[in-house]
Amino acid sequence: xxxxxxxxxxxxxxxxxxxxxxxxxxxxxxxxxxxxxxxxxxxxxxxxxxxxxxxxxxxxxxxxxxxxxxxxxxxxxxxxxxxxxxxxxxxxxxxxxxxxxxxxxxxxxxxxxxxxxxxxxxxxxxxxxxxxxxxxxxxxxxxxxxxxxxxxxxxxxxxxxxxxxxxxxxxxxxxxxxxxxxxxxxxxxxxxxxxxxxxxxxxxxxxxxxxxxxxxxxxxxxxxxxxxxxxxxxxxxxxxxxxxxxxxxxxxxxxxxxxxxxxxxxxxxxxxxxxxxx
Amino acid sequence: xxxxxxxxxxxxxxxxxxxxxxxxxxxxxxxxxxxxxxxxxxxxxxxxxxxxxxxxxxxxxxxxxxxxxxxxxxxxxxxxxxxxxxxxxxxxxxxxxxxxxxxxxxxxxxxxxxxxxxxxxxxxxxxxxxxxxxxxxxxxxxxxxxxxxxxxxxxxxxxxxxxxxxxxxxxxxxxxxxxxxxxxxxxxxxxxxxxxxxxxxxxxxxxxxxxxxxxxxxxxxxxxxxxxxxxxxxxxxxxxxxxxxxxxxxxxxxxxxxxxxxxxxxxxxxxxxxxxxxxxxxxxxxxxxxxxxxxxxxxxxxxxxxx
Numbered sequence: 001x002x003x004x005x006x007x008x009x010x011x012x013x014x015x016x017x018x019x020x021x022x023x024x025x026x027x028x029x030x031x032x033x034x035x036x037x038x039x040x041x042x043x044x045x046x047x048x049x050x051x052x053x054x055x056x057x058x059x060x061x062x063x064x065x066x067x068x069x070x071x072x073x074x075x076x077x078x079x080x081x082x083x084x085x086x087x088x089x090x091x092x093x094x095x096x097x098x099x100x101x102x103x104x105x106x107x108x109x110x111x112x113x114x115x116x117x118x119x120x121x122x123x124x125x126x127x128x129x130x131x132x133x134x135x136x137x138x139x140x141x142x143x144x145x146x147x148x149x150x151x152x153x154x155x156x157x158x159x160x161x162x163x164x165x166x167x168x169x170x171x172x173x174x175x176x177x178x179x180x181x182x183x184x185x186x187x188x189x190x191x192x193x194x195x196x197x198x199x200x201x202x203x204x205x206x207x208x209x210x211x212x213x214x215x216x217x218x219x220x221x222x223x224x225x226x227x228x229x230x231x232x233x234x235x236x237x238x239x240x241x242x243x244x245x246x247x248x249x250x251x252x253x254x255x256x257x258x259x260x261x262x263x264x265x266x267x268x269x270x271x272x273x274x275x276x277x278x
Numbered sequence: 279x280x281x282x283x284x285x286x287x288x289x290x291x292x293x294x295x296x297x298x299x300x301x302x303x304x305x306x307x308x309x310x311x312x313x314x315x316x317x318x319x320x321x322x323x324x325x326x327x328x329x330x331x332x333x334x335x336x337x338x339x340x341x342x343x344x345x346x347x348x349x350x351x352x353x354x355x356x357x358x359x360x361x362x363x364x365x366x367x368x369x370x371x372x373x374x375x376x377x378x379x380x381x382x383x384x385x386x387x388x389x390x391x392x393x394x395x396x397x398x399x400x401x402x403x404x405x406x407x408x409x410x411x412x413x414x415x416x417x418x419x420x421x422x423x424x425x426x427x428x429x430x431x432x433x434x435x436x437x438x439x440x441x442x443x444x445x446x447x448x449x450x451x452x453x454x455x456x457x458x459x460x461x462x463x464x465x466x467x468x469x470x471x472x473x474x475x476x477x478x479x480x481x482x483x484x485x486x487x488x489x490x491x492x493x494x495x496x497x498x499x500x501x502x503x504x505x506x507x508x509x510x511x512x513x514x515x516x517x518x519x520x521x522x523x524x525x526x527x528x529x530x531x532x533x534x535x536x537x538x539x540x541x542x543x544x545x546x547x548x549x550x551x552x553x554x555x556x557x558x559x560x561x562x563x564x565x566x567x568x569x570x571x572x573x574x575x576x577x578x579x580x581x582x583x584x585x
Binding site for chain 1 (some may be wrong): 583585
């Protein structure tokens with residue numbers, strides 16, 4: 001995995017300036033083996049990865065390459081079998097206990113008996129914020145995801161895209177410095193997805209939050225990311241880390257620029273290299 | 279296109295109206311058939327006694343006398359519906375509610391045991407379910423006993439409970455409530471175990487990312503998720519509570535309650551009184567289940583229309 005390390009710490013200009021920023025996630029020789037009834041499955045193999053403050057990192061790869069598992073290890077929803085992982089310089093468990101990250105799942109996972117407003121207040125209630133504070137934040141983040149006026153609605157009254165926006169607002173509501181997003185737009189139609197991608201990019205720009213984003217869409221990864229981690233299955237491992245230096249104020253039209261297409265091409269080549277192992 | 283749209287909007291109201299009409303007619307039809315069968319059965323079952331009496335009377339008699347006789351006996355094998363209705367009306371509205379001959383009085387005695395038993399069953403069922411869901415050892419050790427408890431016929435165990443508690447000095451409401459609770463805790467425990475386990479892994483993971491305590495996960499996720507399982511169980515449980523309360527009134531030689539009324543009726547061959555008490559308990563059951571349904575609807579409303 002030495003070459004990957006080289007790319008990571010290496011040459012691209014973004015990474016060079018990034019070296020000054022504090023690491024948020026540091027994985028060293030991280031492996032995770034699931035014990036299944038027939039044979040052990042290596043979900044993650046020798047993962048070495050550094051994610052710095054303010055990065056937008058996409059994990060991309062085919063199903064079963066361990067991208068969700070890697071994110072779950074970062075979130076302390078799963079434990080590695082070997083190797084070390086530091087989140088904000090401490091253990092992943094400590095980061096979880098510190099409520100250092102917000103997690104957006106593949107499905108909105110809203111609680112159907114709570115109104116939209118109360119869904120967003122859920123983490124705030126658990127963290128013991130005052131009612132006034134909860135109200136204020138729910139209103140602010142609903143506004144941020146463009147759902148002002150939907151406070152009293154219930155999840156089933158909203159479309160899938162709106163529900164996912166609520167779940168993003170919920171993850172942002174307690175203002176974590178790290179946002180983990182597991183294929184958040186995977187189940188949405190392309191138009192909604194494009195729209196939310198632009199929203200997310202603006203949000204990242206505005207807040208300077210660190211984002212780890214799982215996807216299997218190449219355009220989505222290239223459009224959003226400052227760093228694209230290409231992964232491959234059996235065993236789940238990192239093939240290549242590609243830095244992207246598209247202008248931060250890019251819009252959807254940026255997807256037709258030569259720079260964009262060049263990065264997309266590199267991602268595609270790397271993904272294809274992964275498949276040749278099969 | 280316009281037609282389709284108009285048709286589309288018109289559909290719900292048409293269907294609603296049809297549903298309402300459609301519900302009333304079948305119910306009335308079934309009721310009419312039941313009443314007819316009942317009247318015929320009354321003639322058939324009561325005929326031997328009436329025939330004997332008419333023969334002893336010496337005068338000539340025909341079918342109309344026979345039918346009239348079978349529908350107007352004092353202690354019929356099967357009373358006619360109108361006899362039961364009259365008895366029910368008299369014993370509900372015709373007597374002061376404090377009178378021992380008032381069905382309202384007896385119903386209230388049974389209802390208080392039912393409610394007390396239901397409360398006991400609810401507390402026990404919910405506590406057991408919480409224990410089972412959170413403690414693996416309890417899941418393994420309690421579940422077989424909970425199921426076994428319901429394989430014992432309540433008629434067999436009720437007298438024991440009454441005798442044992444009577445010896446300890448507990449009489450009246452408490453033994454009845456315990457027997458009633460013994461029946462009603464079961465569906466609540468089973469429903470709640472399923473309900474408390476109903477949150478999907480994603481919803482649980484979400485709580486973990488907030489590093490929520492077990493108590494918070496319970497209060498904000500497991501408990502609210504279990505409500506849609508709890509209410510169907512509660513409807514079964516409250517009906518069972520009533521059965522338990524009535525059964526508990528049988529062996530005690532109780533002076534009051536619908537069970538005592540049934541027992542007294544059968545001692546003295548007062549079949550009309552038995553049937554009136556039976557109907558009273560049926561109405562009580564409907565009202566009790568209806569009350570649970572009302573609470574369910576209220577909660578559903580508070581949750582934006584979905585439980």
